[in-house]
Amino acid sequence: MTLKLDKVNRGPHLSTLVASSISREIAQGRLKPGDQLPTEQALATTFGVSRNVVREAIARLRSEGRIWSQQGRGAFVVESNNPTVLTIDYEALQRADSFRNLFELRGILEVQAAAFAAKRRTEADLTAMGAALAGMRAAPYGSVAWLRSDLEFHRAVAEATRNGYMGQFLGFVSERVRESILAAGNQQKSDDMARITLGEHERILTAIRAGDVEGAQAAMRDHLAGAALRVGLHDGETAAEAAPVPEAASPVRHSRLRKAVRGQAAR
Amino acid sequence: MTLKLDKVNRGPHLSTLVASSISREIAQGRLKPGDQLPTEQALATTFGVSRNVVREAIARLRSEGRIWSQQGRGAFVVESNNPTVLTIDYEALQRADSFRNLFELRGILEVQAAAFAAKRRTEADLTAMGAALAGMRAAPYGSVAWLRSDLEFHRAVAEATRNGYMGQFLGFVSERVRESILAAGNQQKSDDMARITLGEHERILTAIRAGDVEGAQAAMRDHLAGAALRVGLHDGETAAEAAPVPEAASPVRHSRLRKAVRGQAAR
DNA sequence: CTTGTCGTGTTATCATACAACCCTGATTTA
DNA sequence: TAAATCAGGGTTGTATGATAACACGACAAG
Secondary structure (H helix, E strand, O other), rough: OOOOOOOOOOOOHHHHHHHHHHHHHHOOOOOOOOEEEEOHHHHOOOOOOOOHHHHHHHHHHHHOOOOOEEOEEEEOOOOOOOOOOEEEHHHHOOHHHHHHHHHHHHHHHHHHHHHHHHHHOOOHHHHHHHHHHHHHHHHHOOHHHHHHHHHHHHHHHHHHOOHHHHHHHHHHHHHHHHHHHHHOOOOOOHHHHHHHHHHHHHHHHHHHHHHHOOHHHHHHHHHHHHHHOOOOOOOOOHHHOOOOOOOOOOOHHHOOOOOOOOOOOOO | OOOOOOOOOOOOOHHHHHHHHHHHHHOOOOOOOOOOOHHHHHHHHHHOOOHHHHHHHHHHHHOOOOOEEEOOOOOEOOOOOOOOOEOOOHHEEEOHHHHHHHHHHHHHHHHHHHHHHHHHHHHHHHHHHHHHHHHHHHHOOOOOHHHHHHHHHHHHHHHHHOOOHHHHHHHHHHHHHHHHHHHHOOOOOOOOHHHHHHHHHHHHEEEHOOHHHHHHHHHHHHHHHHHHOOOOOOOOOHHHOOOOOOOOOOOOHHOOOOOOOOOOOOO
C-alpha cells in the first residue's frame, strides 16, 4: 500500500509565518490601504524574530503586490486591493463547489480558445496537435505518457490562438484542475474511455483544421462535458449555487505556528 | 501643465534583480525542473551580492512556487513547470500587441460572465448593478467616481455569475487592463462618450435582468467593442498576428542593472 | 519666502556567526 | 559479514551588528 501522508511541511519557514500574519492583518482590515507598516525593527521584536526574517517576509509580500516599500521612508500597504499576482488556494479547491467553479472557468477558456484556434491556426500548430494526438494513441489510457500528450494537445490549441495570455491563463487553470483531480484520485479507467476521449480530441482537431469556428467550439464543449462526467461532475450546466467568493487569504495553518511568532503586527 | 514623469523606481532592489535572473534561468531551460540550484553562497559570489539578498530572492521564488528548498540539502527547481501563481509582466503590457491580447482575453471573460449572470442573477445582484449605474450617471465622465462606478458595475456582473473564480480572474485581468490604459493616458473625453458608454451599460443590465443570455452576451460584446475604440484599439477581431508567446520572464530592464549583478546563475 | 544644511529615523545591503539539518563514509558492534 | 552508530563536512535557517543610501523635518541664512 502507498500510504498517503500529506505534506504538512508547508512553509516551516519563519518568514512564511510572518508574511501570512501581516497578510492577515491586511485582509482583515487592521492594516488599511495606504497605511504604513511598523518598522522592520519593530516587527522583528514584536514577532520575536530577527530583522532578516522580517525582510524576507516583506520581500515576499512586495512580490505579491500587497505592500510597497521605499528606502528611507518605510513600507506601506498598497492602495489598490487587487494584488498583482493571482493565486488559487489549494485547500479551497478540495471543496466540490470550488472545483466545479474552476472547471467551469476552464471550460469557458477552452471553448473560446478552440474558436480562436480555428481562426488563426498555422500549419505548424496543426502538426503539433496531430503529434500530440498520435502520442495519445500510442500510450495506454491514463498513463503518464497519455496525460502528457493530452496536456500537449490542449497546449497546442492554446498556442494556436496567437494570444500568449490565453495560453498562460489556460495552462494555469488546467494545471490546478489537474492537480485537484489527481489528489482526489477516484478515476476509473476503461478501454472504452480511451476510445471516446480520443474521438473527442480528433473531432476538435478536424474542426480546427477546417477553420470551422462553430464546430471547434461545439467539439470542445462536448469534450469538456465528457471530461466532467469522467471525473465525477454531473450536470455541468447548473454549476455554482450560492458559492461564496473564495478569498485568497491565510494559506497557512495556525496549528503549526512556532514559538517565536505569537504577536500581532501593529495594533 | 501636469508633466508626466513615470515611476521608474520599479524594483531597484537587488533581490528583485537576482530573483528575475534565476527566474529567467528557469524559464529558458538552463535550470531544468528537479535541478538543484547552486548554494546560496555560490549564488551570492557569482552575483556579487550578499547571501542575504540571495535569500530574499529565493524566498520570493519559493512563494511563487518555482523553487522548493530544504534545510541541509539545498534548493531545487520545482517539478511542475507551471507556477502556482499567475503574474502579468507590467513592462510587456506596454507593447501594443500584448495589450491587445489581454484586452481580448478580458473580452472573452466578460462576455461569458454576462451570459452566466443573465442565467443566475439574484435580486441583490440587480440592485447592485443598478446602484453602480446610478453612480455613473451622477458622476462626470472619466472622473474618479465614474471609474469607480464603472468598475463596480462589472464587479457586480462577475459576482452574479455565482462563480468566485470568475470574479477573481476577471478582476485581475481588468485591473491590469485599467492600469495599462491609465499609464498610456491618451484618453479623450467628450459628453457624447458619457452618453454612449452609459447606454451600453444600460443595455447590458436590461438583458441580464430579463434573463436574456444571448442579449446579455451581445450587449457586453458591443460594450467591449466600444471600449476598444475609445482606448484606441481598432478592429478588435483580427487582434493578434504572429505575436510570439510572451514569456513570464525578465520583468527587469537590464539598462538599469547595478554593478553588482553581472553574472549568470549556474551554467 | 526660498534655499541650503544638518540630524534623525528608516530601509537596503553587507558581513559574520551559530544552530539545525542532510548526506556520506568510516568505525564500531552484533 | 552485515547492520547500527557516529563523526565530519556541507547547506540552509536564523540571529546580530554594522554601514550606506535615502527621506523628512528643523533650522538658519539669504
